[in-house]
Amino acid sequence: MPCPLRHDHFREILEQALASGYRFYTCAQYVARRPDEELVAVLRHDIDILPERAPAMASIEAELGISATYFFRLHANEYNALSHENLAIMRDLVDQGHEVGLHAEPLDLRASCGVEPATGIQVAVETLRGLLGVPVVGVASHNDITPDNNLDFFREHPAEQLGLAYEAYDEHALNLFPTSWYITDGYFWRWRAFDHGRLTDNEDCLCKHVAAARTPLYCLVHPHLWYAQHAHRVRY
Ligand SMILES: [Zn+2]
Numbered sequence: 001m002p003c004p005l006r007h008d009h010f011r012e013i014l015e016q017a018l019a020s021g022y023r024f025y026t027c028a029q030y031v032a033r034r035p036d037e038e039l040v041a042v043l044r045h046d047i048d049i050l051p052e053r054a055p056a057m058a059s060i061e062a063e064l065g066i067s068a069t070y071f072f073r074l075h076a077n078e079y080n081a082l083s084h085e086n087l088a089i090m091r092d093l094v095d096q097g098h099e100v101g102l103h104a105e106p107l108d109l110r111a112s113c114g115v116e117p118a119t120g121i122q123v124a125v126e127t128l129r130g131l132l133g134v135p136v137v138g139v140a141s142h143n144d145i146t147p148d149n150n151l152d153f154f155r156e157h158p159a160e161q162l163g164l165a166y167e168a169y170d171e172h173a174l175n176l177f178p179t180s181w182y183i184t185d186g187y188f189w190r191w192r193a194f195d196h197g198r199l200t201d202n203e204d205c206l207c208k209h210v211a212a213a214r215t216p217l218y219c220l221v222h223p224h225l226w227y228a229q230h231a232h233r234v235r236y
């Protein structure tokens with residue numbers, strides 16, 4: 001029986017990690033500090049849809065003294081990141097000590113609207129910086145309508161060239177995906193585990209990877225998949 005994607009299990013996982021001695025970092029902190037404690041975890045959330053699902057997880061983390069990184073899309077057809085409600089959510093995340101970054105889709109934006117990719121990213125990042133009033137230093141590629149995904153853009157245009165500190169999958173600045181256990185919940189309701197960039201057949205819940213003391217752990221958790229009482233499945 002797989003673990004439920006319930007908020008109370010998310011809390012259990014984090015409590016278990018803290019009790020085991022894991023230290024948590026945002027992506028921006030990881031780039032800046034290169035932590036070398038015995039057990040290190042970077043917790044990342046991509047807001048593909050349903051930003052209203054973010055605060056519950058953010059509050060659990062904040063209550064436990066954990067800071068995470070939340071990537072928001074600015075061009076989602078499914079939500080308006082700059083609406084009153086969603087901007088308030090982003091600003092609350094910042095107030096709780098979390099990092100907010102751009103879930104970038106520059107190639108999709110060019111395909112749909114003809115916007116030049118570097119311009120699209122810079123305008124989006126400046127918009128977030130201006131409205132949040134804090135540095136926005138990271139982007140994570142979102143996989144959507146383009147055949148491969150928006151990572152292709154960053155392979156040829158490193159985020160640093162755009163005045164950013166990192167792209168979430170890069171191999172030179174953050175350099176975490178190729179050097180960690182990357183555990184993600186985002187694939188058709190199954191967990192996937194990548195060992196130093198290579199997909200494994202391990203489909204265990206994040207709690208099992210914490211129990212196995214894997215480090216560094218790079219965790220991508222999508223708040224829209226998690227729920228308080230009952231999984232009302234969302235179309236995507
Ligand atoms: Zn995404």
Ligand SMILES: [Zn+2]
Pocket residue numbers: 003009205206207208
């Ligand atoms: Zn579990």
